[in-house]
Amino acid sequence: MKPTKISLNAPDVEREELPVDVCIVGAGPAGLSCAIHLSRLLKESGDEERTVLVLDKAEEVGHHTLSGAVMNPKGIAELFPDYKARGFPIQSEIREDWAEMLKPGGGSTKLKGILCPPPLRNHGNVMVSLNEVVGWLSGQAEEIGVEIYAGFPVAETRFEEGTDRVIGVQTRDSGIAKDGSKKATFEPGMDVSAEVTVFAEGVRGNLAKNLFRRLDVMDGKNPQTYGTGIKEIWEVTPEIGKEMHGQVMHTGGYPLDMKSYGGSWVYGFAENKLSLGFVAGLDHPDAKLDPHALFVQWKQHPKIARLLEGGKPINYGAKCVPEGGYFSQPRLYGDGFVFVGDTGGFLNAATLKGIHLAIKSGMLAAEAIFAALKKGDSSMASLKGYQDAYEASWAKEELWKYRNYRQAFAGGMVKGGLDFAFQMVTGGRGLVARRPGHSDHETMAPVSKSKMTKPKFDDKASMDKLTDVYLSGAIHEEDQPAHLLVNDPSICTDRCTKEYGNPCQHFCPAAVYEWPEGSEAVLINASNCVHCKTCDIMDPYENIEWVVPEGGGGPKYIGM
Structure with missing residues (x-):
C-alpha cells in the first residue's frame, strides 16, 4: 500500500510571495555548502544581485543535525582550502x-x-561535532550574503501548473490547533518561488519522498536501504x-x-x-x-x-x-530541482562517512546551478550537468568502489564478509556485477x-x-x-x-x-x-x- 500525499496547509489562504533565484531546503552540510559555493561563483562572475535562500525546520541551524562524527576532511578542504585558519571546529585529531x-x-x-x-x-581524518560544523558553515554563508531562515519547515513542493516542473516550495502554516482550527496565533506559510530548488532535507525528507513517488527518479535503481x-x-x-x-x-x-x-x-x-x-x-x-x-x-x-x-x-x-550506496541513489536532477547530501544517498556505509560526500554533492550541484542560471535555463536537460559532474568526480569513484557493499550482507554477516573481501580485490564488484536491493x-x-x-x-x-x-x-x-x-x-x-x-x-x-x-x-x-x-x-x-x-x-x- 502506497501512502497518499498529505496536504499540510490550510486551503484558500492568502500567502506572502517570496521570489528568489535558488531555494535550498535544509541547512545541513550539503545545503550550506551548496549555498556557499554558489554564492561565491555568482559574486566572482559579477552577478551579485542573485538571491540564495536556505530554509531549515529546526529552531536554530544545527539543532536537527546528527552524525557520529569522524570526518574525512577532503570535502571541507575543497570548499575552504584554508578551513583550519578560518577556525573550522575540529574536536580532536x-x-x-x-x-x-x-x-x-x-x-x-x-x-x-x-x-x-x-x-x-581513519588516519588523516578528524573528529567533529556536526552541530558545530553546520553552525560554522552557516556563519560563513551569512558572511557572503546567503539568507538563512531557521524555524521554517517546508510543507509542500510547488509545481508549474500541468507539469512536473518544480517552481519552489510552500512553508508550513503555524498556529493550527489539533482539531484543524486556526488559533489566534495563526500565520500562513509563504509561497517561495525559485528558478532552482535544492532538496537537502536529509534522510527520507517529506518533500523528496513525494517527488520519488511522483517522478521517475528511481527508475532502474535499487530501493534505498x-x-x-x-x-x-x-x-x-x-x-x-x-x-x-x-x-x-x-x-x-x-x-x-x-x-x-x-x-x-x-x-x-x-x-x-x-x-x-x-x-x-x-x-x-x-x-x-x-x-x-x-x-x-x-x-x-x-x-x-x-x-x-x-x-x-x-x-x-x-x-x-542511507546505506544503499551507488545503485540506490536517485537520479540527482529534474526540471527545476536537484538532490544533495543524504537526500541523494551520499553516504559510504563501508567507511561510516558521509559529511565529505555531502559537502562535495553541494558543491557539484552549485556549479551546475550556476551554469543554469547564467544560461537562463533550469530545465532537466540543463541541470543534468550536476549528474555528469558527479559521475566524473572522486565522490562517484568512492561510492563506486563500495557499490555492492551493503547489499552483500542481505544473506548474513558470513556471506557478506566473504563477498566484501572479494570486492576489495575486484574493484568493488564482488561475486556479482550488481547486487539487487530491497x-x-x-x-x-x-x-x-x-x-x-x-x-x-x-x-x-x-x-x-x-x-x-x-x-x-x-x-x-x-x-x-x-x-x-x-x-x-x-x-x-x-x-x-x-x-x-x-x-x-x-x-x-x-x-x-x-x-x-x-x-x-x-x-x-x-x-x-x-x-x-x-x-x-x-x-x-x-x-x-x-x-x-x-x-x-x-x-x-x-x-x-
Missing part, C-alpha cells in the same frame, strides 16, 4: 584506531594495524578520558547475531567526553527489532561498560542513514519468529527510551495536528497486531508509539519525536507517514 569484535560472553577480538579492515582505518543510528555523548572519568582521547574504536558482533547487519563506535573526541553510537540495519527480519534496546545491550558488554563506569550521559539522538519493510518476518529480548534498564548507563528522549531536548507544540500520521488505522488493529505484533512500539527509538494493555488503538506521543524517520521507513504496510511539524519542533542536538 585521531591518534589511534582499531576494530573490535565483541563476543556474547564478554570477551572480544581486537583488530589493529594491518588487521583492521581498510574501510575502518537504511539503518537507524543511536548516539549518546558521555562525560567520563579523567582516567578514561585520558585513555580514550583521540581514539577511534569500531565494534561488530554482540549484541547482533550473524544474520543481522549493524555496528557501533566509541570516539574519544574530547578530553573527558566520548561519542557512543550503534547503527542497526532496518532490513533486520525481527518484527520486534528495537535499535535502542540493542544500543543498551551493547553498552552493557564489559568492554563498553568499563569505559562508562563513573561517567554520565549528557546528550542523546537518533537518525536514520525495501527494508519487505524483509520483516511474522512476530511469531521474533527472538528479540529487551535489556534491563537502570538510572546509570542503561537508560530507557524516555530518559534518553529527555537528553535529546525534543519538544513540540502540543496543540497542533500530529506530524505522524497513520493512513489506515484499521490495518493496525485488524492485521498488524496479529501478523507483526505492532512493531512501531519496538522500532521507534523515542517511545513515540505505545500500545497500552487492553488498548484497541496506538497511542502516538508525537512530542517525543526526534525526527529519525524510522517509522516512515520500517512500517511493514507503509502505513505511517512522517510529515514536518510546525517550526521549531524536534530535538536540540547541541554539541552532538
